[in-house]
Amino acid sequence: MAFNVLSAEISHETNTFNIRATGLQAFRDRYLLDGPAAIGARGDRNTELAGLLDAGRAHGWDITHVISAAAGPGGKVTREAFEALLSPLMEAAAVGGWDGVFLVLHGAMVTEDHADGEGEILRRLRATVGPELPVAMTLDPHANVTRAMCEHAQVLVSFTTYPHVDVRATGRRAAELLHRTMTGDIHPNTIRAHRPMLEEANGGRTDIGPMVERHAMARAFEAQKGVYAISINGGFPCADIEEVGPTVLVTGEIGNPDLSLMAEDLAEDIWRRRHDALNHYLTVQEAAAAARDWQPGAGSLIIADYADNPGSGAYGDAPALLEALLDAQVSNACFGPVIDPEAAEHLQDANIGDEQTLPIGGKTAPEFGGGPLRVTGTLIWRGEGRVVGDGPILGGQERSFGKTAVLRVGGIDVLIVSIPHQMLDLQQFRAFGIDPAKKSVVALKSMQHFRAAFAPIAARIIVCDSGALCTTQYGLLAYRNVPRPIFPLDENLDE
Numbered sequence: 001m002a003f004n005v006l007s008a009e010i011s012h013e014t015n016t017f018n019i020r021a022t023g024l025q026a027f028r029d030r031y032l033l034d035g036p037a038a039i040g041a042r043g044d045r046n047t048e049l050a051g052l053l054d055a056g057r058a059h060g061w062d063i064t065h066v067i068s069a070a071a072g073p074g075g076k077v078t079r080e081a082f083e084a085l086l087s088p089l090m091e092a093a094a095v096g097g098w099d100g101v102f103l104v105l106h107g108a109m110v111t112e113d114h115a116d117g118e119g120e121i122l123r124r125l126r127a128t129v130g131p132e133l134p135v136a137m138t139l140d141p142h143a144n145v146t147r148a149m150c151e152h153a154q155v156l157v158s159f160t161t162y163p164h165v166d167v168r169a170t171g172r173r174a175a176e177l178l179h180r181t182m183t184g185d186i187h188p189n190t191i192r193a194h195r196p197m198l199e200e201a202n203g204g205r206t207d208i209g210p211m212v213e214r215h216a217m218a219r220a221f222e223a224q225k226g227v228y229a230i231s232i233n234g235g236f237p238c239a240d241i242e243e244v245g246p247t248v249l250v251t252g253e254i255g256n257p258d259l260s261l262m263a264e265d266l267a268e269d270i271w272r273r274r275h276d277a278l279n280h281y282l283t284v285q286e287a288a289a290a291a292r293d294w295q296p297g298a299g300s301l302i303i304a305d306y307a308d309n310p311g312s313g314a315y316g317d318a319p320a321l322l323e324a325l326l327d328a329q330v331s332n333a334c335f336g337p338v339i340d341p342e343a344a345e346h347l348q349d350a351n352i353g354d355e356q357t358l359p360i361g362g363k364t365a366p367e368f369g370g371g372p373l374r375v376t377g378t379l380i381w382r383g384e385g386r387v388v389g390d391g392p393i394l395g396g397q398e399r400s401f402g403k404t405a406v407l408r409v410g411g412i413d414v415l416i417v418s419i420p421h422q423m424l425d426l427q428q429f430r431a432f433g434i435d436p437a438k439k440s441v442v443a444l445k446s447m448q449h450f451r452a453a454f455a456p457i458a459a460r461i462i463v464c465d466s467g468a469l470c471t472t473q474y475g476l477l478a479y480r481n482v483p484r485p486i487f488p489l490d491e492n493l494d495e
């Protein structure tokens with residue numbers, strides 16, 4: 001008999017310091033699809049849904065996928081949006097007849113009403129389907145995983161990579177465990193370990209550094225009997241909530257006392273190496289000096305503005321780095337994105353080749369990364385900012401920057417857009433006539449994901465902190481709800 005599986009995707013990473021609430025339009029801007037549309041657009045890409053469908057096909061499941069919704073990281077999810085996104089799941093759950101539920105969640109959602117958005121989704125789901133029904137979920141390792149999430153789902157599986165390139169594989173892993181749970185082959189639960197920190201020392205990056213060893217350790221633990229999945233979550237620090245920070249999850253057979261030992265072992269390693277930061281954060285002036293001194297023909301120098309990463313809910317409009325690069329008279333360069341819908345709209349009416357003078361960026365929170373920057377440049381591209389990715393993360397997936405323009409200011413092609421996205425795919429420049437591989441200097445807004453597509457074209461990568469909303473100087477943010485003491489806000493923890 002085929003298993004009946006209900007699935008839904010409701011994904012948001014909420015930066016509680018971002019003053020702009022995330023409403024339904026922000027989900028429409030990224031994607032907000034009913035089941036069949038989601039399967040059409042996302043069912044054969046590097047997505048969790050594709051991994052679920054892979055496993056479902058292999059096991060002959062009947063899958064009812066009711067929604068795929070994600071918004072760019074931003075402020076708290078509005079009550080209206082949260083209730084609207086949940087309703088297809090809750091309606092389908094109430095119909096009954098399910099053998100299991102599969103949820104694609106990010107794990108760091110905060111709503112206007114709930115500090116633990118995912119915990120609330122699961123609490124409501126359980127109230128309808130009861131405590132026993134197998135529930136599996138996938139998470140982004142930038143989840144702030146709460147006790148409620150582990151209490152209400154038997155199986156939780158996070159991506160093992162940052163940049164996140166194993167999204168589909170993670171969907172498949174979680175779905176396989178759901179299958180074994182539905183057949184009665186296994187009886188999993190998930191144990192959580194946590195330390196009082198805002199995030200892992202390197203934001204969870206897995207290309208180099210201590211996470212490489214931790215994941216090797218996790219894979220070795222998973223080879224043991226009764227251990228099914230180990231998730232190492234770097235946490236999401238831009239959330240002023242009680243259950244913030246890194247977690248280690250061990251999904252394994254109920255009653256196995258080794259699960260918590262494994263979780264604690266890995267969590268302790270995250271704590272012990274909390275000072276082992278790999279990035280050296282330059283000031284924008286230092287980054288601009290490196291760009292000025294960069295030799296033409298040496299390949300591309302990539303400068304990442306860590307702090308203004310729209311992928312973590314920064315506004316993406318901080319002009320501090322651009323201003324420093326212009327002051328340093330850097331040439332053959334590109335910069336993107338500047339998220340400024342007003343400027344992007346204004347430029348739609350100009351002709352290609354026109355000279356334009358206007359303020360860009362800095363309009364949301366000048367205290368984080370500077371106020372509007374007045375620039376004069378030549379318009380070289382304008383139109384709808386549609387991108388189809390071709391890199392390891394976004395391959396084949398469509399995204400839109402909304403109204404978009406490229407203004408050549410001095411020697412820098414500046415990408416001005418309306419809808420926030422971090423830079424993680426070369427097509428995000430190429431679609432607008434900018435070839436980053438041919439630029440001496442590529443300045444972009446991203447913390448770590450950019451490496452997947454941009455490292456292959458880079459001769460050198462440097463990272464700066466512009467002081468924008470996702471600054472690593474956490475003392476600049478008004479934390480009120482995180483439990484104290486916590487690292488690194490409270491130095492006495494170092495003793």
Ligand SMILES: [Zn+2]
Pocket residue numbers: 140141142164
């Ligand atoms: Zn992530």
